[in-house]
Amino acid sequence: MPRIVFCILILIVSVAGHLCAGEVATFVDLGFSPDGKYYLFGQYGVTDKTLLPWAELFFVDVDKNNFVPGGKKQYLHTGQIVLGQDGSGALYKLLLANKDLIQKYNIDFLRQSTPLYITPDGEKQEASDPIEFRDFATGRSFKASLTQYVEGAGKNLSSSFFINLEVTDAKGNTKKYLVGTPSLKRPLIASYMIRKAMIAPQDGSLIFIIEMKRVADQGFDIRYMVEAVRIP
Numbered sequence: 001m002p003r004i005v006f007c008i009l010i011l012i013v014s015v016a017g018h019l020c021a022g023e024v025a026t027f028v029d030l031g032f033s034p035d036g037k038y039y040l041f042g043q044y045g046v047t048d049k050t051l052l053p054w055a056e057l058f059f060v061d062v063d064k065n066n067f068v069p070g071g072k073k074q075y076l077h078t079g080q081i082v083l084g085q086d087g088s089g090a091l092y093k094l095l096l097a098n099k100d101l102i103q104k105y106n107i108d109f110l111r112q113s114t115p116l117y118i119t120p121d122g123e124k125q126e127a128s129d130p131i132e133f134r135d136f137a138t139g140r141s142f143k144a145s146l147t148q149y150v151e152g153a154g155k156n157l158s159s160s161f162f163i164n165l166e167v168t169d170a171k172g173n174t175k176k177y178l179v180g181t182p183s184l185k186r187p188l189i190a191s192y193m194i195r196k197a198m199i200a201p202q203d204g205s206l207i208f209i210i211e212m213k214r215v216a217d218q219g220f221d222i223r224y225m226v227e228a229v230r231i232p
Helices: 002-021 088-097 099-104
Strands: 026-032 038-046 053-061 066-076 114-118 131-135 140-151 158-168 174-179 189-199 206-215 220-229
Touching (some): 026 088, 026 189, 038 088, 038 220, 053 088, 053 220, 066 088, 066 099, 088 099, 114 131, 131 189, 140 189, 140 206, 158 189, 174 220
Antiparallel strands (some): 026 038, 053 066, 114 189, 131 140, 140 158, 189 206, 206 220
16 A cells, blocks of 8 residues: 555645646657758647647748748647556657648658757756867767847747757868848747757758747647758
């Protein structure tokens, strides 16, 4: 009996903590087209109050650093999650429902990115702190810093950001890039952070995984987006 009570207490604390923190999405790298022109990623999770599994897919035109036409797909399951599940089943259903679009852009699930930088969970880091990393295969080194603008508060909050990127090749030549759309204001997004930087398998395009904190009834929801830049 004590063991059962202990397990129940752990479950209660875990659920309470989840409610305070809001919904936390899981990011999934789903691969590139063979020519590196298109990239697919997804995220999934469970709604905070109703415990419904949900998922989203995003088809990205790497050159344009934007979604392809009709490239944002969503799915919300009508039944509550079963204890022990994580909501990933919603992503699988969404992938099956969009197999024609996956084939159209020739997405190969095995052509995933190679991580060059990962922000450790729980690390205390300001969003504006520059990050530095290296691609040992090409000898390139990278320095990236994120600048964000936030205005308003509560339900009237909106924000934007961009990334200053410096790329230095093996010979010491440096080129600068502005990544993102600073004029695009996103409602209810309180902050941004570079969670990962990944390199494409085909042409060396750089993919930044951006973690966003979205204002929610209970704290903040965690969502993800990407910024893409093709590096010659």
